[in-house]
Amino acid sequence: MSSSTGGIGATEAHTRKRRTFKDCQLLDAADRLAHFRGKFSLPENTVYLDGNSLGPLPVATPARIAEVVEQEWGKDLISSWNKHGWFIMANKVASKIARIVGARAHEMVVGDSTSVNLFKVVSAAARLRPDRHVIVSERANFPTDLYMLEGLIRQLGSKYVLRLADNDGEINSSITADVAVVVLTHVSFRTGRMLDMAKYTQLAHEAGALIVWDLAHSAGAVHVDLAAAGADFAVGCGYKFLNGGPGAPAFLYVAERLQELCEQPLCGWFGHARPFAFESPYAPAEGAQRFQCGTPPILSLAALEVGVDLMLEASQEHLLAKSAALCELFITLVKQECGRWDFRLVSPRNACERGSQICLAHPESYAIVQALILENVVGDFRAPDILRFGFAPLYNSYTTVWTAVQKLQLVMREGLWDKPEYKQRSAVT
Numbered sequence: 145m146s147s148s149t150g151g152i153g154a155t156e157a158h159t160r161k162r163r164t165f166k167d168c169q170l171l172d173a174a175d176r177l178a179h180f181r182g183k184f185s186l187p188e189n190t191v192y193l194d195g196n197s198l199g200p201l202p203v204a205t206p207a208r209i210a211e212v213v214e215q216e217w218g219k220d221l222i223s224s225w226n227k228h229g230w231f232i233m234a235n236k237v238a239s240k241i242a243r244i245v246g247a248r249a250h251e252m253v254v255g256d257s258t259s260v261n262l263f264k265v266v267s268a269a270a271r272l273r274p275d276r277h278v279i280v281s282e283r284a285n286f287p288t289d290l291y292m293l294e295g296l297i298r299q300l301g302s303k304y305v306l307r308l309a310d311n312d313g314e315i316n317s318s319i320t321a322d323v324a325v326v327v328l329t330h331v332s333f334r335t336g337r338m339l340d341m342a343k344y345t346q347l348a349h350e351a352g353a354l355i356v357w358d359l360a361h362s363a364g365a366v367h368v369d370l371a372a373a374g375a376d377f378a379v380g381c382g383y384k385f386l387n388g389g390p391g392a393p394a395f396l397y398v399a400e401r402l403q404e405l406c407e408q409p410l411c412g413w414f415g416h417a418r419p420f421a422f423e424s425p426y427a428p429a430e431g432a433q434r435f436q437c438g439t440p441p442i443l444s445l446a447a448l449e450v451g452v453d454l455m456l457e458a459s460q461e462h463l464l465a466k467s468a469a470l471c472e473l474f475i476t477l478v479k480q481e482c483g484r485w486d487f488r489l490v491s492p493r494n495a496c497e498r499g500s501q502i503c504l505a506h507p508e509s510y511a512i513v514q515a516l517i518l519e520n521v522v523g524d525f526r527a528p529d530i531l532r533f534g535f536a537p538l539y540n541s542y543t544t545v546w547t548a549v550q551k552l553q554l555v556m557r558e559g560l561w562d563k564p565e566y567k568q569r570s571a572v573t
């Protein structure tokens with residue numbers, strides 16, 4: 145395996161002792177998070193390396209959803225808004241997510257989608273810098289971020305421009321004195337590359353701009369400390385490493401120092417200071433609460449809370465160490481077991497510079513991913529040529545990493561990827 149960002153050197157590879165299945169079993173035996181695997185309903189014999197797209201189902205979720213449906217909604221009906229705390233449920237889940245990303249409870253809101261939340265915070269941030277009309281982001285950002293920025297700019301008017309950086313160096317040079325807002329994704333969905341949050345936040349602030357971080361691939365996967373980094377705003381997904389279920393509510397962070405200055409564009413009644421006064425005109429609620437919009441999705445919040453509670457049950461220190469160790473083991477094993485095929489490491493070689501995912505490039509990546517899925521190893525393909533594997537430390541073990549690499553070797557050795565049906569790409573991968 146070669147590396148675009150500095151691979152395991154040949155000398156190191158030769159001197160390093162071969163890793164065996166037994167080594168992986170020993171690592172599992174010493175793993176203090178091993179018991180969490182049983183708290184997820186994963187299909188038997190499946191190696192699930194796609195939790196960075198959709199986290200699996202926690203065992204406790206169906207019973208909790210059934211309780212909310214049958215008792216709270218079914219029997220207690222509308223009284224549940226008070227009786228079962230539906231009114232404060234979003235705040236309760238927000239305060240838990242805040243602990244995962246280094247924020248305070250009153251700086252966090254849960255609801256809507258990451259896309260919608262991005263629109264809200266970038267719009268609020270732009271209003272705080274009315275004399276500047278440039279929004280900076282990365283061309284390689286996840287498309288929804290760029291689409292939302294393009295849409296927002298259409299609303300803001302022709303004075304505004306979107307400046308897209310093509311690499312890390314260009315991010316630095318793009319942040320000039322005319323920039324209102326910098327919008328960066330902390331961990332790249334395509335490569336797993338992680339930006340230094342404190343460094344770029346400082347750069348933005350030195351230029352007088354505000355910064356918005358997209359934590360879609362960070363929350364629950366890597367160390368995030370919004371307060372320590374001095375971040376202004378952040379958004380992120382509930383359905384990836386937080387295991388909140390498909391389309392789970394997203395989160396949104398606003399630093400306390402900015403909250404009272406912020407006006408957000410989607411000012412619905414749940415962000416009003418007194419929603420049940422039914423009064424006019426709109427008066428924003430105090431703090432981050434004003435970023436709420438409409439009625440919260442109670443069933444989805446209930447599912448998200450189960451996932452977040454599981455994450456909070458585990459020690460952050462163990463989670464981060466295991467996530468790095470799983471990624472490292474995968475790189476080592478691919479080099480050892482699949483070195484004769486032309487896989488290129490796309491993720492940074494240095495663990496401090498990447499999220500909890502490893503991306504490999506190969507000309508036949510789409511077909512290889514499909515063949516792996518047939519062998520019960522679920523990763524995903526990202527255009528143009530990337531095989532993407534997410535290593536969630538709560539439910540992935542060291543032996544499953546071994547199995548994944550053995551299956552990759554099988555797919556390559558036997559040419560299982562070389563089938564006419566894999567030439568046709570499906571719509572969702």
Ligand SMILES: Cc1ncc(COP(=O)(O)O)c(C=O)c1O
Binds near residue numbers: 258361
């Ligand atoms: C960086 C990033 N932002 C946002 C999203 C998704 O946003 P939404 O949940 O609104 O679809 C994703 C992935 O789906 C993502 O990778």
Ligand SMILES: Nc1c(O)cccc1C(=O)C[C@H](N)C(=O)O
Binds near residue numbers: 573
């Ligand atoms: N968010 C997704 C969805 O709603 C359906 C299917 C896939 C996804 C994704 O994971 C996209 C994504 N954020 C990515 O990292 O590629």
